[in-house]
Every structure is written in structure tokens, then in C-alpha cells.
Amino acid sequence: GFAKLDHHRTLRSGFGEVVFCQGKSIPHLRDIFVRFYERDTNVLGTRASVEQYEEVKKVLPMVEYDPTSRILSIQKIKKQGVGCVAVCTGGTSDIPVAEEAAQTAEFFGSNVLRIYDVGVAGIHRLLSKMDDIHKANCIIAVAGMEGALGGVVAGLVDKPVIAVPTSIGYGANFGGLSALLTMLNSCAEGLAVVNIDNGFGAGYIATQINRLKNE
Amino acid sequence: GFAKLDHHRTLRSGFGEVVFCQGKSIPHLRDIFVRFYERDTNVLGTRASVEQYEEVKKVLPMVEYDPTSRILSIQKIKKQGVGCVAVCTGGTSDIPVAEEAAQTAEFFGSNVLRIYDVGVAGIHRLLSKMDDIHKANCIIAVAGMEGALGGVVAGLVDKPVIAVPTSIGYGANFGGLSALLTMLNSCAEGLAVVNIDNGFGAGYIATQINRLKNE
Amino acid sequence: GFAKLDHHRTLRSGFGEVVFCQGKSIPHLRDIFVRFYERDTNVLGTRASVEQYEEVKKVLPMVEYDPTSRILSIQKIKKQGVGCVAVCTGGTSDIPVAEEAAQTAEFFGSNVLRIYDVGVAGIHRLLSKMDDIHKANCIIAVAGMEGALGGVVAGLVDKPVIAVPTSIGYGANFGGLSALLTMLNSCAEGLAVVNIDNGFGAGYIATQINRLKNE
Amino acid sequence: GFAKLDHHRTLRSGFGEVVFCQGKSIPHLRDIFVRFYERDTNVLGTRASVEQYEEVKKVLPMVEYDPTSRILSIQKIKKQGVGCVAVCTGGTSDIPVAEEAAQTAEFFGSNVLRIYDVGVAGIHRLLSKMDDIHKANCIIAVAGMEGALGGVVAGLVDKPVIAVPTSIGYGANFGGLSALLTMLNSCAEGLAVVNIDNGFGAGYIATQINRLKNE
Amino acid sequence: GFAKLDHHRTLRSGFGEVVFCQGKSIPHLRDIFVRFYERDTNVLGTRASVEQYEEVKKVLPMVEYDPTSRILSIQKIKKQGVGCVAVCTGGTSDIPVAEEAAQTAEFFGSNVLRIYDVGVAGIHRLLSKMDDIHKANCIIAVAGMEGALGGVVAGLVDKPVIAVPTSIGYGANFGGLSALLTMLNSCAEGLAVVNIDNGFGAGYIATQINRLKNE
Amino acid sequence: GFAKLDHHRTLRSGFGEVVFCQGKSIPHLRDIFVRFYERDTNVLGTRASVEQYEEVKKVLPMVEYDPTSRILSIQKIKKQGVGCVAVCTGGTSDIPVAEEAAQTAEFFGSNVLRIYDVGVAGIHRLLSKMDDIHKANCIIAVAGMEGALGGVVAGLVDKPVIAVPTSIGYGANFGGLSALLTMLNSCAEGLAVVNIDNGFGAGYIATQINRLKNE
Amino acid sequence: GFAKLDHHRTLRSGFGEVVFCQGKSIPHLRDIFVRFYERDTNVLGTRASVEQYEEVKKVLPMVEYDPTSRILSIQKIKKQGVGCVAVCTGGTSDIPVAEEAAQTAEFFGSNVLRIYDVGVAGIHRLLSKMDDIHKANCIIAVAGMEGALGGVVAGLVDKPVIAVPTSIGYGANFGGLSALLTMLNSCAEGLAVVNIDNGFGAGYIATQINRLKNE
Amino acid sequence: GFAKLDHHRTLRSGFGEVVFCQGKSIPHLRDIFVRFYERDTNVLGTRASVEQYEEVKKVLPMVEYDPTSRILSIQKIKKQGVGCVAVCTGGTSDIPVAEEAAQTAEFFGSNVLRIYDVGVAGIHRLLSKMDDIHKANCIIAVAGMEGALGGVVAGLVDKPVIAVPTSIGYGANFGGLSALLTMLNSCAEGLAVVNIDNGFGAGYIATQINRLKNE
Ligand SMILES: Nc1ncnc2c1ncn2[C@@H]1O[C@H](COP(=O)(O)O)[C@@H](O)[C@H]1O
Ligand SMILES: Nc1ncnc2c1ncn2[C@@H]1O[C@H](COP(=O)(O)O)[C@@H](O)[C@H]1O
Ligand SMILES: Nc1ncnc2c1ncn2[C@@H]1O[C@H](COP(=O)(O)O)[C@@H](O)[C@H]1O
Ligand SMILES: Nc1ncnc2c1ncn2[C@@H]1O[C@H](COP(=O)(O)O)[C@@H](O)[C@H]1O
Ligand SMILES: [Mg+2]
Ligand SMILES: [Mg+2]
Ligand SMILES: [Mg+2]
Numbered sequence A, B, C, D, E, F, G, H: 001g002f003a004k005l006d007h008h009r010t011l012r013s014g015f016g017e018v019v020f021c022q023g024k025s026i027p028h029l030r031d032i033f034v035r036f037y038e039r040d041t042n043v044l045g046t047r048a049s050v051e052q053y054e055e056v057k058k059v060l061p062m063v064e065y066d067p068t069s070r071i072l073s074i075q076k077i078k079k080q081g082v083g084c085v086a087v088c089t090g091g092t093s094d095i096p097v098a099e100e101a102a103q104t105a106e107f108f109g110s111n112v113l114r115i116y117d118v119g120v121a122g123i124h125r126l127l128s129k130m131d132d133i134h135k136a137n138c139i140i141a142v143a144g145m146e147g148a149l150g151g152v153v154a155g156l157v158d159k160p161v162i163a164v165p166t167s168i169g170y171g172a173n174f175g176g177l178s179a180l181l182t183m184l185n186s187c188a189e190g191l192a193v194v195n196i197d198n199g200f201g202a203g204y205i206a207t208q209i210n211r212l213k214n215e
């Protein structure tokens, strides 16, 4: 087997390794899942297809799949959630990315608060949710098109905001570039950005931040 | 003389031709200003330098110059202002572009309301000004960096919003590209965009819109 | 339900909220349409597929669909058209985007004049239509490839022009970028630009402008 | 005065407003500093020039300036540092951006550990510093050119890493774009990115994170 | 001497080699000019500075310099002009590039007709010049900003059009990219494009074309 | 019918109008072909699919289709070929674009010489064909990937060269951008460029040039 | 036959010509393979599909195909391998490109050492393999996403490193651009880069280098 | 002192560490040079200014500076040159980058053959030098503008070619991007590319390759 299981990672970082399922062949993916299952308590796969799920299920019947987030996971021992991560979206089309973030955060042990469809084109929707958002230790702001949500949220809270640009939109959104640049250039303080559509990355670092409060 | 004075334009569109001063040599610019002065009631030059101003002043002592907007103008007959155009900016660094817009709108006969430094990173500043903004027939939203102001304003009013991205910022703003893309991808309705730093263009079309109400 | 219906929007801006159908799942879309239908007088959906139409029709039999513009709409009370918006295109391939603009403008209560296939490569075609175009309060210029139509029209009229770049073309058009940049850099006055292929946005703001004249 | 002092910000987020000095005129900047000084305990300005420093000093003699970080600040009451933020750089040319980050973090009350010139082209330099780095609650990784430092550090720690791309380099670095894309595409978990050369933004969010641990 | 004088070129192509002066040191440039002068009948240098001119003049007093086109040339035997190349510009700011084209064409033996400041924002200016333009065997269309002139001209004539985008403009012109893309994407037939600001290249190929008619 | 047949074009430019078939619906395309057939002697369509061919054939049985060039044409009266246009390609993958150019040139009355697969990676192949190439009045150089063919050919001939970048390649060819930039930046004289994959445009202007020699 | 077989190449460079199969029609590809088979000892095709393989096999039954590398080859006489080329990858998804490199190197006579899935996000994996890597005369580093592997390896060895960016990733990887820029901007010495996904090019030049040691 | 001298590097790779002088302050640079001088036999600095040279000379009088290559070096023991590296350029403007490559290669112990001004626009110049070029173990091809030299050379030799794009040119060369893309997309085998203007990187890896032959 070519893939080197990263035996040091759990020790090093307190989280197990995660499988990037996209583009992996069925036998290869099945092999990785089995090895992780035997070694670790839990296994998390991202960007999995329904077909990959069905094939992995044949050898590991306890595997679970969420078609919205495309997360494929085994959780032998569910972690007790701590603290709070808020996940906000600009529109309903951003929900798949937001769910990847939310479920990743939950997998690694964060409580998650979902606040969806509160984009800045109708700012009163966001403002009416601020009491909830203030409860979180870290906020994830997921938005496509213009991507302004991240900066507006960061201007309203005193906690770190992780912004996730999505590829939602068309034309001059250039596959998410417009939202990415908006977020990188925000003049609000307290904002950092992950790759376009990278809900997983946002959920992971938000959990690292949330755990600090609760250590 | 190479430059063909656009004799048809005033008839055709109700506005005189405007001089783009940037990069024009002193003799060339002086020549154009003199010819326009002799033909038209008023002359408007944009992106003029102090040095250009001083040289034009030698032959046309009534010429006026504003170093913030870099507008060089002669107004023999001041137009009576009509209606209302609101000009908003995200930060104080956007003011030169905003002034180019505002003074252009005034030159062509609009009343202008200035509402500066109300960027979305501190959204309460904009919200506290909404009563004023609602009085305008057209709103110009000038912003650099993330450029989110245009979309947020458009979401709060029922009048057309002309968004002007500015080149203010650094790094991944790519000379105003970030703000431009933000504005083009806004999911708020009622927003159209002009070129980066093109205050003049915004002031001009805002006046065309404002005049419709008052015809 | 995740999607927050924007209850304030009709009040705020005088237009109901619009549904961006592209990428929405059937149940989700059906749910939104039903709720809007119950709350508002009219419902407008853009970028809908035939399949989405057929599924929404099952629950809302009065829904109408135009395969050219891809607009999915319910109009319980047809608004009486006012004023005039002219919609021009460079070629026949730009007509789908133009129809999205035209039907949006009509939905919100504008009279629309269609002037198609008058691109600048055969300038006499446009010139022969100028008498009609001069009747409009606002002109929408839709063009792909080089996208020069917007600037040429703006140079011929004294009304605001909303330019819509389209993704029509190939090679160095880069998905509409060439037409977008042409329009943003036009040296004609009185031009503002919306996103590539955003006929809806153009029809909306043109109606806001057209209504000013008729208030 | 056009600039609206953000009276709500300290309450809202626990930090005072920060002045972006670049491009601001001397009178304008002096005015802002005086008003902040009168209202707040401390004032922080970023991207200030020596000339700006000398002019502000005339009215506020207690102002301090660091020519490396270009930070201009008044600290009437030095905050007691808590926790630990580690600031790493790839090369010595990245130090100005790193110092902007470090001094920002210190200004807002974080202890800072500086670990400079440990770029991945000589990986042993970084590895020999890991014991120190593991003490931090948050790591800031500053790197230009290829920008690989962020991902390598994130792979070695279990704390959040804030990556700052710098514009250091030439040719196909495209003003920092290469480092920015590297950091956004890292396959290490636990990494989020701020704008090119935005040391301030990194120092700010790192402090928000560091404070969580110490609340 | 490192520079290999291209002894074959005159034979091969009927034109002598041309010197790209920009960035060349004075001794290096002087050396090249002397060698070309001794070998050829005529010498043409492009993009020369005044300083380069003055230094070359010291050793070759018959050298001539035009500060608009920045062409530095020696013409021992003036070629008798044949046929006709028309050079059009959109604005007056495009004249330096147009003159580089015109003077290059003249140097190599074409008659040139200059038709400047006939940009498409005032289309009547171009239309009023069509009788002249129809006399040319080849038309050079020079335009910056939106760059639409090339396509409009090509739609009006049955001769080849060489379009030259210029870097004139600002903001989203991206140093001439907007005009370049416009010209490449023209839907008019009979148009080919040279590099941004490459008046020399246009004048050269236009002469090759013009000579065909007159061979 | 929306499409305005360009009745002036044949008069104006000596060539009939050409149909851009790509993306046109069957009824629309059939309608255009019938009208052109009734009005003109010949009809040329580019970028047609096999399906479009079969449908047009039902109403116009004399229509011809070449699957390589994707040209759909009716030639009631074959023009007698004049002069010579040489069409060269870098590789065999560039042949479809080259055939679009060659057949366009033939349609409008040029003799064509095809010299394929002579790319610069094996320069002896091109050099061995120079005797033939020197016979042409205009050379079309079609190349993808690095696109260096245009510049090398232009350096070897004294006739105008029309360079056509193709989208052949992968990775950093960015859909033909690499070849396009190569051709625009060539330091050989006598080269002008058309859009990526635009064989039609090259064949058209080459014919305009070739006809000059033969008028 | 259009394709000119490059009869000089074997003599000139010591390697036979290689077939780029992608996009070639079956008859065309079969024809080329047969001619090469008759002329050369060995034939190498890259980027072949399964379908192309099956069709070529019908006329040349000894042809071999590897679905991972997509290499289609005939090796009548297997070259005796010399020296050593190491091929490393960042992840398992990069293996297809790596195998194209490895099998190309083997085809032309290099011994190859495969070291896969040693990306910098878990740097200990690479460090544990350094003893093997030091045995190679040339190292090929294949990586997508952030692409940092090349620079880290180059910093650890004293042999030339050929870096291959891959298009693996999503979002701001822009089809491999992120990895490409990372590799070009590496501050490690001893690194040169080939096109995105160009395993073949890397395997070829690595063999040229490896052979130098063994001549 | 922040800069960590890379004590392992000489051992690891057989070459001393190199100083990137650009942007370093005088005291900082002087300090680094003194420390390297004391530790190593030789010191190499790249991209140094005349002013940096003069200041370093004050403390290290034996330091040498070449204003063309901008290399600042101390060579206590001149290495005996081995083998042969050929350095070719397209034009004379590329010589500074070529000299950086050549002098780097000489510093590390390669014999260098300089072949300048042999660009592909006059291919006979290159062909007449092939006998010399064939003597090299590695060829460095330096070219700006279209950058085609690398591919043409690689097609003529059987040794590895390192291509260096330069930023020479204007307009659509985009600071060297055009030449970079040309080189990356070359269809000649045996070519790898370094960063724009990175003569140093090319000279370094060429020496690693050249040494293999001579070990
Ligand atoms: N959706 C995702 N986006 C980015 N990185 C991911 C994602 N899912 C997993 N990864 C990372 O990719 C690596 C696994 O890649 P692989 O070895 O190809 O499965 C691990 O470092 C994961 O943390
Ligand atoms: N170096 C910096 N980079 C980005 N944003 C900054 C920087 N310094 C200050 N800011 C932010 O810019 C805004 C102040 O802008 P201004 O009102 O123009 O002074 C505040 O929101 C600051 O938090
Ligand atoms: N303005 C220009 N733009 C593009 N190429 C030019 C220009 N002037 C001269 N050249 C070409 O550049 C080459 C001369 O370059 P050089 O040897 O550096 O003088 C010749 O091939 C000229 O035809
Ligand atoms: N392959 C092509 N590439 C670019 N332009 C074309 C092509 N084929 C036709 N055209 C031009 O496109 C226009 C026809 O567009 P349409 O009216 O949509 O058929 C005419 O001006 C043609 O000259
Ligand atoms: Mg905040
Ligand atoms: Mg609105
Ligand atoms: Mg107008």
C-alpha cells in the first residue's frame, strides 16, 4: 500500500487523520477506511460520493453518510460536545459547505449553533440573531457571491471569525474568487480565511479555537 | 489640432463634453480648455494635477481646482441643483473618489448629500444614517478593500445604487479588483457598478437618474 | 426551514423577494415558492430549469415558465406597465440574457422595447433604431464577445445605460470577462455595469430608474 | 470632521479602534490620534511613515514609533501580557510583517515568542524550535516566496495557525499571490489565512484566540 | 560585441533590422546605431528616450528624434511612399502609439493618412471620416480603455484592420488588457491584433500588407 | 424574426455575412440559412455540429459539412481561387483550427497551401518547407501549447503572418492563453494575432490580404 | 498523412519521438503507432485512454497499457536501467502523475525509486525516507494543493530536483496554479519546474540528468 | 541577530548558503557577509545594489561586484571549473539575467560558454551556434517577450535545458508571464523552468547537473 498512515498525527495534534475522498478509487478508499477503523476510535472522510459510501458500507456497515455535507464517517465513541461554534451562511445555497464545517466541528467535539440564510443583502436578518452569535467562542461565516458576511459579522463580535468563501454564484464570481478576495480584504478585525468551499478546514480550526476556551 | 471637439454631444445628451486631464500635455490641455470655454457655458476636467491647474489658470483665470477630487472646472453659470444624490463611503481614504462623484453630480445640477466613513465593519454607523439616505433618488456607494458597502446599502433602500470600487487597500486587493468583484457579485438587487476609482462616471449616471425624477 | 423569508423586503424596497433557482433542490424550491405565493401577490424565480418548472407546477399549477429567459413566475395581479425600458443586444445569442432582463422589467411594471441583433460590427443596424431607443427612460445593452454595444449606445443617448456583459463567445472571452472589462472601461458617459449574464439585475435596476420618471 | 470615531467598538469587541495610517494626510491623522487619545486608554496606528510619526509627535509627545513594524502607538496603560502567541518567519525579509503582527499582539495583551528565519528550505531550523512553538496557544506563520511555512508548522502542532503571506520575492510571486495561494491550499489542518502583508490582522485574531485560553 | 547584427534580415525580408531602444545602455545603443548606419541605408529605433537621442546624436549627427512617437531614426535615402495606410485613434491620448505606427509605416515606404480622436463614444466622428478611410489598403485602429474602435472600423470597411490596444485608461483596464481582449473578441471580420502599445508592430505589418497591393 | 440580416454587408465589404452556428437552436439556424441562401450566392457557417448539419440538410439538401473544420456551407458558385495563402500548424492536434482557416480562405476565393505538423520543437521540419511558404502572399500560423510557430515563421518570411493560438495543451496553457501571449509578445516583425481557436477570423483576413495582391 | 514523423530526432537526441495521445482520433493514432513501430525499437504514448489502447492493440497486439499512468507503450527491447531517479509525491492522489514520470524514466533507461505520500503536512514521513532519497542522481517531486514538497526536498538534498505541480485540489488551487507558483517561487536552491501534471516531461529530463552520471 | 546561519547547508548540499541581498538593510547585509566570510571559503550575494556593494566593501575590502549581474561575491579560493554549461539569450536585453546565471555557475565551479542574442525571430543565428552548444552538459536558455528560445533549443540538443523567462518586454508580457507560460508549455522534451528573472536558480541547478557528469 502506497498511502502512509500518519501514525504520529493523533499524538501530535489530538485529532486523527482525515481522508480526502474526492478522486480516490473505491478499493483504495475502502482500504484506507479499514486501516483507520482498526487503528483509531473514529474515522472522518470528506467530499465523498454516494457511490463511495455504498462501497465502503459493504465492508464497514457502521459507516454513516450525509448527502448534504458529503461527510462519510465512523464514530465508535461520540465525543461529548464542549463550548460553542456558530456557523452562519449568507444564503441557502451555501448550506452544503456550512454543513461540512458544522459536522466536522461536531465530529471533533464542538457544540454547534447553525444560523443560516442571514446574508448582508438583508442585514436585519443577521442583526436579529446577534444574541445567539455572541454565545459562540468562534464563528464560521460561509458565503458565496460577494462574500461580505464574514466582515460584517467580525465587526459585530469580539471572537475570532473564520470565513469560508463558497463557489456559489456565476459570472464574475470566477468560481469563488470574488468571495475569497472580499474576505481577505475585509477591514473588520478578527477575521481569517480558508480555501474556497473548505468547510472542513473551517470546522477543524474552529474546534481548535473552541477547545482552548474549554481546556 | 488633432482633438475633435464633440460638437454634437451637448445637443445629443444635454451635458457638455468632459476632459480627461490625466496624461495630457500642458499645451494640449490648455488648448482644449480654451476651445471648450469659448463654445460651452461650463467646462469640467477630471484627474487634473496641481501643475495642470496652474498652467490652465494662466490663460483662464476663472478656472477652479479642488485638490481632493482633482476636478478642474469653469462654471460660468452655476446650475440650480435639483433632487438628491447621496454619496456614501466605507472609509475616509475613499473620500477623493467620492468627491469626484459628488462634485461631478453638482456640476451637472444635482443636490448632493455626503455620508462618509460608514463602512460595513461597523454597521451601526450606516444604519444610523438611513433616514438621510432614504431621501435620495440615487445612491452612490464608494468603497475599497472588501467593497461590501454597495450591497449592504442596496439591501436597505428601494432606489438605484451606483457602486464605485476604489483601489484603496493593499495585498490581495489587486488595485481595486477585490472591491470590483464584490460589487459585481452582490446578491442585493438594485446595484450597478462603474470602473475602479471612477467617481466621475458614477456622478454622471447618478445625475441622469436623479434628473428623471425631476423632469 | 433554513431559508429565512425576507419579510421586510417588500416594505423596504417596494419589490418582493426574488428566488435564485439555480442549484436549489426540488423540495427546497417548491417549499420557497409555496411560502412566497401565500405571502406575496407575485413570485419571480430566475435561472430555473425545465425540470424545476415541472415540479413546482405540480403544487402551484398557475406557475409560468419561459425556456428562453429561464424565468419561473406567478403573477396573480399583472402590474400595469409604465414608462419605457429599451433592451438591446449585440447578437442573437445574447437573447436569453436579454429576455431575463426584459421579463424582469415587465414583471416589476415597466413597458419594454426589444431591439435585438444590433451589434457594433454592423453599426448601421443600431443607428437605424435610434428613434425608438430615444423613447426609453433607461436602456439595457446586452452583449458578449467584445461587448462594445454598451459604450456605443451610451454615446448616442442622454439616458442612463445599464450594460450586461454575456458569456457568449470563446477563447479569450474568458467566460464573459472580455465583455465585462470593455463595459467597465467605456469612455462614454452614462453607463453602469452588472455581473456577466445578469439580465435579472439589469431589469431590476432599470425598473427602479424607469419608475423614478413616473412617480 | 468626516471620520466617524467608532464609539461602539470598544464596548462591542473589547479592543479600541485601530488607525490605518497609510495614505492619510498629516492633519487628518493628527486629528484622529488626538481624538482617540482623549477617548481611549491606548491608540494603535499601522503602516505609518517616519514623517507621520514626527508630525503626530508634535502634538502627542508620548507617541512611540517602530520603523520596522511601522507601528505608531500610545500606550498609557501597558496591558499585562497573558498566554503565548508564537510568531515565526520563513526568512529575515519577512520580519517587518512579523513585527507588525507581534507588536499588535503585544499591544492587545498577548505574550509573544519570536522565532524568525526558520523557512522550509532548511527544515532542521524549524524542527529545532518545536519545543518552544508547542508552548503557544496560537502560532502566526509569516512567509513570502513559496509560503510553505504555514502548512509545515500546522502539520507539527495541535494549535490554530494563522498564516500571513508576504509580498517578499519577485517574478512569479505576483506581489504575494504565490504565498497566498500556497497557504490557502495547504493540506495541513488547522490553518487560516489573512491578507498579504497583513501582520496587523494576524496579531489581532491571534490575540482573540490566545485570550480564550486565558479568560 | 554581444549583439549579433542580423545580416540576413534585409535580404530575407526586404526591411532592415529595427532597434528596441528601451532599457539599452548608451554605449550599447550607440554601438548598434553606428554599426547599422555603416551597413544599411536607414536605421530605425523605437521607444528611445530624449537622453538616448542626445547621446546617439553626438556620434551620428544626422539622427532624428520625435518625442511623441519616441522614434529615433536615420533616413539617408527617404523611400518614395506607395499606397495608403490609415491610422485611426479613439482619443488624443492614444496619439503616441499611433505616431509610432504611422512613422514606422512611413519609414518603410507607406503613405499614411492620420484620423485621430474618432472613438466610438461619439460614433458620428468616425462615420464622417469613412470616405477617407475607404482609400486605405490597410487600416490601423489604435484605442485604449474599452478598445472598441477596431471592431467598429472593421465592420465598415472591406480591407484588413490591424488593431492596437493601448494602455491608456485606469482601474479595470489592467494596463491595456481590457482593450486587448475587446479587440481579440471582436465579432467583426477582418481584424487582427498586435501587443498592447505596439505601434511599431502595427506599422510594420500594415506596410507589408500595403506593399502587396503595390508590388 | 429577431436576427437582422445584414443587407449592407456584401456591398460594404465584398464578402457575405457568416453564421456563427455554435449555440444556435435548430429552427433559428435553419431559418437563417434559408434566408441567406435566398439572398446570397453562397452561405458559410462556422462551429456547426453534426446534428445542426443534418437538420439544415433537410431543408437545404445541397449544404455541405466538414467534420474536421466544423464548417457548414453552401457554394452555389465556387469562386475561382487567386493568389496563395499558406496555412501552417505546430502539431496534428491543431489541424481542426487550421482547416477552419483554410476552408474559410478557400470559400472566399484564395488558393491555400497546407503545411501541417512543423512545430518549433523540431525546427528542421519547418526549414525544409520554406521554399513553399515563400510562395504565399500571407501565412497563417496555427499553434497551441507554447505557440512559438508564429514568431519563428515571421522571422523567416517577408510577408504578413496571421497567428492563431489554439487551446490545445493542458495545465498552464490555461485554455490557449499561453499560446496567445507568446504570439502577442513575439519579437519577430510582421505578425498579428486573432482570438484563440479563431481559424475563421484568420482565414478571412488572410483572404483580404491575399486579394490585395491580386486586385 | 499530415503528421511528419520526426526522423531526425532519435539521432539528434538519443531518444525516439513520443506520442501525445490525448485528443487524437483512433485511425490517426493507430497510423502513428504503426509507423513508429516499424521505424524505431520502442514506442511511447502518453495520456492515452483505455479505448485508444484497445483500438491500437487490434493492430499491434504487443502494445501495453497502464491505466494509472495512462502510458501506452511498446518496448521491443527493454533498456537496461542505469543510475537512480527518485519519484516522491505529496499525497496518494498525485500517484497517476508520478507514475507517468516514473514509467517514462524507466522506458528511457533509468532505475526508479518510488516514495509516495510523504507530503509536508506530516514532515516526519519525508524525513524518514531521506536515506533512500540521497541515493538518487535526480529527484522528481510531485505535489498538488500547496505544492510545497519540491522546495522542502530541494533543501534536504544536493542533487537536482524536478518539481511537478499537479491539478489535485479544489477552490483556490485554480487547476494546479497554486502548486505551480509555489514551486517556481521556492527559496530552496536546486529546483526546476515542469508544466502542471506533466509527469512525462519530468521523467524525460530526469533521465537526461541521470544518464550524465552514467555516461 | 535574527538570521540563522544555515550551518548544515554546506554539508548537506556541497554548496554554501547564498545571500538574497535585495531589500536587506546595510547593517543587516554587512553582518551576514562578515559571518559567512568567517565561516565559509566563499560568499555569494545576488541582486545587490551598487550602494550595498560600497558599504560591504568598507568592512570586507576583497568583496567584488559586477553591475550587470548584480552579483556581490568573495572568492577566497577560486574553484577549478569542470565540464561545460552553455548560457544562451534571445536578445541583448536578457544579458543581465544570463550573467547572473553564468557567474553563479562559475562561482560553484562550472565552465561556462556564453551564446547571446540568438533569439528565434532570426533562427539562423541560433543554428550557426549549434556546434558549440552541443559541447555543454546542460544548457541555460534565457529569454523574455515570447520566450520561445527554450523550446527551440531543447528540440535541437539531447542534454537537459533549464529555461529562464525574463521580464523583458511590455504590454501583454505581464512582467514575464508570457515567457514563463511559453516555456512551461513547450512541446519539446528535456526542458524545465525556473522563476522569472531567476538567473541564480538556473546557474545553480545547471551546476548540479554539470557536476554529475564530472563526479
Ligand atoms: N475537504 C478537505 N479539504 C482540504 N483538505 C482535506 C479535506 N479532507 C481531508 N483533507 C486533508 O487531506 C489530507 C488527506 O489526504 P489523503 O492522504 O489524500 O487522504 C489530510 O491532511 C486531511 O487533513
Ligand atoms: N494594517 C491594516 N490592515 C488592514 N486593516 C487595518 C490595518 N490597520 C487598521 N486597519 C483597520 O482599518 C480600519 C480603520 O480604517 P480608517 O478608518 O481608514 O483608519 C479599522 O477597521 C482597522 O481595524
Ligand atoms: N517597439 C517594439 N515592439 C516590439 N518589438 C520591437 C520593437 N522595436 C523593435 N522590436 C523588435 O525587437 C527586436 C530587436 O531587439 P533588440 O535586438 O533587443 O534590439 C527586433 O526583432 C525588432 O523587430
Ligand atoms: N468562428 C467564428 N469566430 C468568430 N466570429 C465569427 C465566427 N463565425 C462567424 N463569426 C462572426 O459572428 C457574426 C455572426 O454572428 P451571429 O449573428 O450570431 O451569427 C458575424 O459577424 C461573423 O462574421
Ligand atoms: Mg471582531
Ligand atoms: Mg435595493
Ligand atoms: Mg450618454
Ligand SMILES: [Mg+2]
Binding pocket: D091, D092, D117, H003, H004
Ligand atoms: Mg536565510
Ligand SMILES: [Mg+2]
Binding pocket: E153, E154, E155, E156, E157, E158, E159, E188, E189, E190, F013
Ligand atoms: Mg471588415
Ligand SMILES: [Mg+2]
Binding pocket: E013, F153, F154, F155, F156, F157, F158, F159, F188, F189, F190
Ligand atoms: Mg517577417
Ligand SMILES: [Mg+2]
Binding pocket: A003, A004, G091, G092, G117
Ligand atoms: Mg495522506
Ligand SMILES: [Mg+2]
Binding pocket: G013, H153, H154, H155, H156, H157, H158, H159, H188, H189, H190
Ligand atoms: Mg531535447
